[in-house]
Amino acid sequence: MSMHIPPPYSPGGDYPDERTRLLPRPPHSDGYLDPDDPAVSPYNLWTVRFLRYFTVLFCTLTFLWWVLLLVSIFVSPPGMHSRGSGFFDFSYTTLTIGNLLVALLFFTSPSKAMRVSQAIVAGFLLVDMIIIVAVGRTRAEEGWVGIAAVIWATVMAIWCVITDRVVAWGKREEEERLTGRPETRRTLLEWLSVLIATIILVIFIIITIFMTATLTIRARDASLPVPGKRIFVDGGKYQVHLACVGNATTVNGERVPTVLLEAGEHPVEYDFERWAYSAWGNRTIGRYCYWDRPGYGWSDNAPSPHSAAMSATALAEALAQTGEMGPWILVSAGYGSIVSRIFSSTHSGDVAGIMLVDPLHEDLLSRIGSAGRGFILWGYGIISPLGIERVLGALFKGRTRQDRVYGRSAYQNGKFIKAQLQENLVAESLTKNDISSARTIQPKDTPLVVISSGIKVRSDSTWGNKQEDLTRITDNLLAWSVVNQAPHEVWKTLKGRQAMDEGLKKLIQAWEA
Incomplete structure (x- = not known):
C-alpha cells in the first residue's frame, strides 16, 4: 500500500520557497493567521535563518579566540607575542563577544534603537582601526594580533547592524504575508527585550568611547621623544x-x-x-x-x-x-x-x-x-x-x-x-x-x-x-x-x-x- 502525500500549498504551483505557506489554509477563512500565531516568525525566511547560523558560528569562533588570548596573557604562544600589554586585544575581543551575544539573545526583537546603538559602536571601532594602523608605535606594539582584534570587532559590529536590519525586514514581510498587515504593536516581553538590549548597547557605546579616547592618548604619548x-x-x-x-x-x-x-x-x-x-x-x-x-x-x-x-x-x-x-x-x-x-x-x-x-x-x-x-x-x-x-x-x-x-x-x-x-x-x-x-x-x-x-x-x-x-x-x-x-x-x-x-x-x- 502506498501513501500519497500532497505537496505543500503554493499559490503559483511552483516549488516551495521562502514565501511558501508552512500551514494549509484553514477552511472558511480569509487565508490569514492571527498575529500572535507562532507560525508568524521571521525564522520562516531562509535568509534570516542563514544570518542566525552565521552569527552563532562567529560567536563560537570569537570565543575560541578569546580563550587563546586569555591564555596568552600568562603564556605567550609562538608567533602571538604582543609587544604591548596583551590586554588590548583581549578587551576588544571581549567587546566583540558581547555584541554577538546581544544580537543572538534579542535576535527576534529587532529595533531601530539597537541598530543605531550598534552603528555607533561600529563607528568608534572604525576610528580605532584607523588609529592602530596609522600610528607606527601602536601598530608595532600591538602587532598583527591587536590589529586583527580591532578589525574583527569592527566587522562584527557592522554584521550585527546588518543582521538586525534584515531580521526587522523579515519580521515585517512575514507579518504582512501571513496576517495581511505589518504588526505595529509589541508585547510587554518584546518591549522589555528592546529596553534591556538598548541599555546593554548604550553601556557598550560608553565603553567604546573610552577605549577610543585611550587609544588616542596612546597615539599622542607615542610622539614623546625617547632619550637614548x-x-x-x-x-x-x-x-x-x-x-x-x-x-x-x-x-x-x-x-x-x-x-x-x-x-x-x-x-x-x-x-x-x-x-x-x-x-x-x-x-x-x-x-x-x-x-x-x-x-x-x-x-x-x-x-x-x-x-x-x-x-x-x-x-x-x-x-x-x-x-x-x-x-x-x-x-x-x-x-x-x-x-x-x-x-x-x-x-x-x-x-x-x-x-x-x-x-x-x-x-x-x-x-x-x-x-x-x-x-x-x-x-x-x-x-x-x-x-x-x-x-x-x-x-x-x-x-x-x-x-x-x-x-x-x-x-x-x-x-x-x-x-x-x-x-x-x-x-x-x-x-x-x-x-x-x-x-x-x-x-x-x-x-x-x-x-x-x-x-x-x-x-x-x-x-x-x-x-x-x-x-x-x-x-x-x-x-x-x-x-x-x-x-x-x-x-x-x-x-x-x-x-x-x-x-x-x-x-x-x-x-x-
Missing part, C-alpha cells in the same frame, strides 16, 4: 630602552666605572634617574646609564613568562648591542635589586661594585608573588584599555605625556600592569630560583653598599632582618646606612640622597684603591 635608544633583544621579539649620560673616561689607562641604574617598582625615570642626574651634575659620578625593564617606561613587554634573570639577560644584550662596556657600579632599588644581583653574578668581571637601595630580599618575594595580588593585577589589566583614569586625568587633572609614560600615572598603563603581573606570576618559582643561584656564585670580594629605609626597618622587623642579611651577600661590605625618616624610595628625602651619594663615593674610592 630602543634596542631589539631576545631574537628581535621586543625592544628595551637604554640611555647613557656623560662621556666614558679613563684613569691610568683604565675605564672609570659607569653607574648602571636598575629601577624598583616604578620606571627608573620617575625620580630615581633624577638623583643620578644630580650626582652627575655635582661630579659625584662621571657617567651613568639607565634602562627600562620590559613593560616599564619606553620598553616593550616581553613574552610570558618573564623572570628576573630574563630581564638581566635582556639588559646584557642591550648593553652589548650598543657597545656599552664596564666596569659597572650597579645601583638598584626594591625589586630591581633582584635583577641587579643576577646581572652581577653572571657578569662579575665587569662589576666594580654594588649599591642596593632598600632592596627586596629573595625570602620576601612572596609579597609580590601572592595569588591575591596577581588576581587584582589581572583584573586591573583587563579594564586598562578603557583608560578611565588616564582619560579623566588628561581632561581634568592636566596629566602630561611624561606623567603617563614614566611618571606618577605610569601605573595606569597596560604595559606596566602586564610587567608587574609577569613579576608576580614567577616571583616564587623562576625568579626565586634565579636569585638563589646568583647568591651562590656571587664573587665574595665585590664591594657592597646597602642603603635602607629607616621607616621600613622600624615598621617591619622582618624587612629589617632581611636588610641585614643582604649586607652579607659579599664579604666586602663598605657601608650599611639606615636612613631615618626615609621611605622605601630613599632618594625622595634629602638625607636619603646624601646617604646614596656617600655610598657611591665609597664604591668609587674602593675601585681607585
Whole structure:
C-alpha cells in the first residue's frame, strides 16, 4: 500500500520557497493567521535563518579566540607575542563577544534603537582601526594580533547592524504575508527585550568611547621623544630602552666605572634617574646609564613568562648591542635589586661594585608573588584599555605625556600592569630560583653598599632582618646606612640622597684603591 502525500500549498504551483505557506489554509477563512500565531516568525525566511547560523558560528569562533588570548596573557604562544600589554586585544575581543551575544539573545526583537546603538559602536571601532594602523608605535606594539582584534570587532559590529536590519525586514514581510498587515504593536516581553538590549548597547557605546579616547592618548604619548635608544633583544621579539649620560673616561689607562641604574617598582625615570642626574651634575659620578625593564617606561613587554634573570639577560644584550662596556657600579632599588644581583653574578668581571637601595630580599618575594595580588593585577589589566583614569586625568587633572609614560600615572598603563603581573606570576618559582643561584656564585670580594629605609626597618622587623642579611651577600661590605625618616624610595628625602651619594663615593674610592 502506498501513501500519497500532497505537496505543500503554493499559490503559483511552483516549488516551495521562502514565501511558501508552512500551514494549509484553514477552511472558511480569509487565508490569514492571527498575529500572535507562532507560525508568524521571521525564522520562516531562509535568509534570516542563514544570518542566525552565521552569527552563532562567529560567536563560537570569537570565543575560541578569546580563550587563546586569555591564555596568552600568562603564556605567550609562538608567533602571538604582543609587544604591548596583551590586554588590548583581549578587551576588544571581549567587546566583540558581547555584541554577538546581544544580537543572538534579542535576535527576534529587532529595533531601530539597537541598530543605531550598534552603528555607533561600529563607528568608534572604525576610528580605532584607523588609529592602530596609522600610528607606527601602536601598530608595532600591538602587532598583527591587536590589529586583527580591532578589525574583527569592527566587522562584527557592522554584521550585527546588518543582521538586525534584515531580521526587522523579515519580521515585517512575514507579518504582512501571513496576517495581511505589518504588526505595529509589541508585547510587554518584546518591549522589555528592546529596553534591556538598548541599555546593554548604550553601556557598550560608553565603553567604546573610552577605549577610543585611550587609544588616542596612546597615539599622542607615542610622539614623546625617547632619550637614548630602543634596542631589539631576545631574537628581535621586543625592544628595551637604554640611555647613557656623560662621556666614558679613563684613569691610568683604565675605564672609570659607569653607574648602571636598575629601577624598583616604578620606571627608573620617575625620580630615581633624577638623583643620578644630580650626582652627575655635582661630579659625584662621571657617567651613568639607565634602562627600562620590559613593560616599564619606553620598553616593550616581553613574552610570558618573564623572570628576573630574563630581564638581566635582556639588559646584557642591550648593553652589548650598543657597545656599552664596564666596569659597572650597579645601583638598584626594591625589586630591581633582584635583577641587579643576577646581572652581577653572571657578569662579575665587569662589576666594580654594588649599591642596593632598600632592596627586596629573595625570602620576601612572596609579597609580590601572592595569588591575591596577581588576581587584582589581572583584573586591573583587563579594564586598562578603557583608560578611565588616564582619560579623566588628561581632561581634568592636566596629566602630561611624561606623567603617563614614566611618571606618577605610569601605573595606569597596560604595559606596566602586564610587567608587574609577569613579576608576580614567577616571583616564587623562576625568579626565586634565579636569585638563589646568583647568591651562590656571587664573587665574595665585590664591594657592597646597602642603603635602607629607616621607616621600613622600624615598621617591619622582618624587612629589617632581611636588610641585614643582604649586607652579607659579599664579604666586602663598605657601608650599611639606615636612613631615618626615609621611605622605601630613599632618594625622595634629602638625607636619603646624601646617604646614596656617600655610598657611591665609597664604591668609587674602593675601585681607585
